[in-house]
Amino acid sequence: MERIRVGLIGVGRIATLHALAYKDSPDAELYAVCDANEQVARRRAEEWKATRWFTDYQQLLADPAVDAVEILTPHNLHAQITIAALEAGKYVSVQKPMAISVAECDAMIAAAKKSVKTMRVFENFRYYPACAKAKELLDSGAIGDALSIRMKVTMGRQGEWAPGRVIEAPIPTWRFDDRVSGGGRVALDYGFHIMALAIFFLGDVDKVFGWITYRPDQRGHILDSPAMIIWKYRDGERYGCWQVVNSDEIQVPTKYFAEDEWVEITGSKGFIWLNRCTASLLDRPVLVMQRDGVTTEYSNLDTDFGSSFVLGNRDWIRSILEGRQAPLSGEEGKIVTQFCRAAQLSAREHREVRLEEITA
Ligand SMILES: NC(=O)c1ccc[n+]([C@@H]2O[C@H](COP(=O)([O-])OP(=O)(O)OC[C@H]3O[C@@H](n4cnc5c(N)ncnc54)[C@H](O)[C@@H]3O)[C@@H](O)[C@H]2O)c1
Numbered sequence: 598m599e600r601i602r603v604g605l606i607g608v609g610r611i612a613t614l615h616a617l618a619y620k621d622s623p624d625a626e627l628y629a630v631c632d633a634n635e636q637v638a639r640r641r642a643e644e645w646k647a648t649r650w651f652t653d654y655q656q657l658l659a660d661p662a663v664d665a666v667e668i669l670t671p672h673n674l675h676a677q678i679t680i681a682a683l684e685a686g687k688y689v690s691v692q693k694p695m696a697i698s699v700a701e702c703d704a705m706i707a708a709a710k711k712s713v714k715t716m717r718v719f720e721n722f723r724y725y726p727a728c729a730k731a732k733e734l735l736d737s738g739a740i741g742d743a744l745s746i747r748m749k750v751t752m753g754r755q756g757e758w759a760p761g762r763v764i765e766a767p768i769p770t771w772r773f774d775d776r777v778s779g780g781g782r783v784a785l786d787y788g789f790h791i792m793a794l795a796i797f798f799l800g801d802v803d804k805v806f807g808w809i810t811y812r813p814d815q816r817g818h819i820l821d822s823p824a825m826i827i828w829k830y831r832d833g834e835r836y837g838c839w840q841v842v843n844s845d846e847i848q849v850p851t852k853y854f855a856e857d858e859w860v861e862i863t864g865s866k867g868f869i870w871l872n873r874c875t876a877s878l879l880d881r882p883v884l885v886m887q888r889d890g891v892t893t894e895y896s897n898l899d900t901d902f903g904s905s906f907v908l909g910n911r912d913w914i915r916s917i918l919e920g921r922q923a924p925l926s927g928e929e930g931k932i933v934t935q936f937c938r939a940a941q942l943s944a945r946e947h948r949e950v951r952l953e954e955i956t957a
Contacts, residue, residue, distance in 0.1 A: 607670030618910030697779030718930035740864025851876035
């Protein structure tokens with residue numbers, strides 16, 4: 598394959614960030630798009646100069662010119678389209694969350710094992726330059742042994758926050774419909790990013806405890822927030838926590854989504870602070886490290902959240918050309934799914950839950 602021909606399935610909101618990766622790419626071409634909504638499919642094909650457009654994903658998969666597909670649909674379709682694409686002999690990248698159940702994750706892993714083509718689950722936060730730099734610092738021992746992690750998410754007021762700024766379009770309503778989204782706008786949908794990052798930074802998780810409150814948000818959707826999730830890592834006496842709160846009146850400066858994240862990692866010799874990710878709520882250097890009384894600020898990193906999509910998709914394309922597995926593998930995606938579901942089960946049953954308990 599000289600240049601990989603990619604098909605995007607589900608070209609709604611997030612597809613606009615995925616499409617950026619193919620602009621001027623020497624390695625890949627955005628060849629086809631598919632959306633159940635014909636107007637959307639036509640419009641995107643025109644906008645991105647795709648050769649073909651479809652409304653039925655089976656027809657896109659039947660096109661032998663398509664080498665690889667990205668699945669960017671509502672969550673209840675991730676497993677079925679991934680399996681069909683692998684059976685059709687395509688490479689697959691599927692947006693988070695991997696699927697809506699662990700049984701579906703298992704079926705996707707089995708389909709990938711049967712295929713000579715690979716599947717990866719796309720989680721973009723790890724490609725955000727400040728997250729990648731934090732991981733590089735941790736792995737180089739810059740703060741000694743990583744001992745604990747504290748993660749925070751704030752979801753702010755949706756819609757226009759300041760005249761003349763790029764505004765956030767409302768989140769699609771299907772994300773609050775449990776049958777389509779899998780249930781858990783925060784714990785599963787958003788949580789997939791946070792749990793994946795918690796594992797990326799400090800390793801495998803053993804067990805989880807969670808408190809999750811269900812409250813209507815500013816548009817009347819029932820949101821699983823505020824929530825507090827705590828966990829124990831498998832390796833050593835090491836703990837992590839994630840606190841999420843929606844503050845309907847907070848104006849979050851953002852080009853993308855009215856929510857932001859920050860992370861503090863304590864090591865045996867110092868600290869790493871990641872001060873933002875999706876938006877730019879905190880007006881501070883994006884990454885700060887403190888060791889031996891010396892504070893180092895990393896101010897020259899690219900802080901555009903959109904770059905994480907470009908970097909993440911280009912890594913996937915390179916992984917195909919180089920014959921390697923891009924993160925997350927199916928097995929890694931399944932563990933993140935178990936982590937999210939374990940937090941929900943814990944909150945329901947008021948007890949700690951081991952990840953292995955989540956089997957279906
Ligand atoms: N930070 C992130 O990485 C991030 C942010 C937002 C969304 N997402 C994920 O991206 C995915 C899509 O979310 P979105 O916000 O773009 O949703 P969206 O509703 O804007 O887009 C989904 C599109 O899929 C289309 N679709 C539905 N059924 C289809 C079918 N059978 N065949 C083809 N197309 C079909 C819809 O018409 C729609 O245009 C989800 O997995 C979501 O969790 C990730």
